[in-house]
Amino acid sequence: MAGVRVKICGLRTESDVKAAASSGAAYVGLVFFPKSPRHLELAQAQRLALAAPPGIAKVGLTVDASDETLDAIVEAVPLDMLQLHGGESPERVAAVRARYGLPVMKAVGVADEGDLPQILEQSLAADQILIDAKPPRGAALPGGNGLSFDWRLISGRHWIRPWMLAGGLTSENLAEAVRRTGASQVDVSSGVESAPGVKDPARIAAFLKAAR
Numbered sequence: 001m002a003g004v005r006v007k008i009c010g011l012r013t014e015s016d017v018k019a020a021a022s023s024g025a026a027y028v029g030l031v032f033f034p035k036s037p038r039h040l041e042l043a044q045a046q047r048l049a050l051a052a053p054p055g056i057a058k059v060g061l062t063v064d065a066s067d068e069t070l071d072a073i074v075e076a077v078p079l080d081m082l083q084l085h086g087g088e089s090p091e092r093v094a095a096v097r098a099r100y101g102l103p104v105m106k107a108v109g110v111a112d113e114g115d116l117p118q119i120l121e122q123s124l125a126a127d128q129i130l131i132d133a134k135p136p137r138g139a140a141l142p143g144g145n146g147l148s149f150d151w152r153l154i155s156g157r158h159w160i161r162p163w164m165l166a167g168g169l170t171s172e173n174l175a176e177a178v179r180r181t182g183a184s185q186v187d188v189s190s191g192v193e194s195a196p197g198v199k200d201p202a203r204i205a206a207f208l209k210a211a212r
C-alpha cells in the first residue's frame with residue numbers, strides 16, 4: 001500500500017490541520033455547507049488555510065453553490081482545489097473550473113452499477129473524481145455519512161482521471177478498501193472523528209499510519 005495519498009476532510013480547528021499535516025496528509029478538506037457539523041465560516045476557513053504548511057493541498061468543498069457563494073469563498077480563502085459535492089452537471093463543473101482557474105474534483109455517489117457511467121461523464125469535465133458512497137435517501141448530508149459502498153463495483157476498473165476513494169473508511173478497513181479497489185488516493189472524514197465534526201488526532205495518525 002505504499003504511496004496511498006490521503007485527504008482528511010471536514011477539519012474545523014487549527015490543531016486539526018496540524019494533526020493532518022504532521023501525520024502526512026496530502027490534502028485537507030474545508031467544508032462550506034451550513035447544514036454540516038463540519039461547516040466553516042469564511043474567517044475560520046481562512047485561518048485554517050493559512051495554518052496549513054506548504055505542500056498540503058487545501059480543498060474547498062461546496063454543494064451546488066452559486067457563483068456568488070464560490071466567489072466569496074475563493075476570494076477569502078487561499079485554496080488549491082475545489083470539490084463539488086452536489087448534483088453539479090459536467091457543464092457546471094467546466095464552468096467552475098474556467099471561472100476560478102482552480103482544479104476541480106467532482107464527487108460521484110455510487111450505490112450500484114448504474115451509477116458508474118457518471119464517473120466517465122464527470123471525468124470529461126473535472127480534474128479529479130471522488131468516488132464516494134451515495135447518501136441514503138433523505139440524508140441531511142450528501143457526503144460525510146461514514147457509509148461505505150460495495151467496493152467490488154469498481155474493482156479492476158480504470159478511469160481517465162486521477163480519482164480518490166471515499167465513504168466509511170477507517171484505519172481498520174483501509175487496507176481491504178485499497179486492495180479491492182486499487183485506489184492510490186483516499187478521503188476520510190467520519191472515520192477520524194470522535195463525534196460528528198470533532199476530529200481525533202489519534203485516529204488521524206492511525207489512519208495515516210495504515211495508509212503508509
Ligand SMILES: O=C(O)c1ccccc1NCC(=O)[C@H](O)[C@H](O)COP(=O)(O)O
Nearest residue numbers: 009036143144145146167168188189190
Ligand atoms: O463532510 C461533510 O459534512 C460533507 C457535507 C456535505 C457534502 C460532503 C461532505 N463530506 C464529503 C467528504 O469529502 C467526505 O470526506 C466523504 O464523503 C467521506 O466521508 P466519510 O464517509 O464520513 O469518511
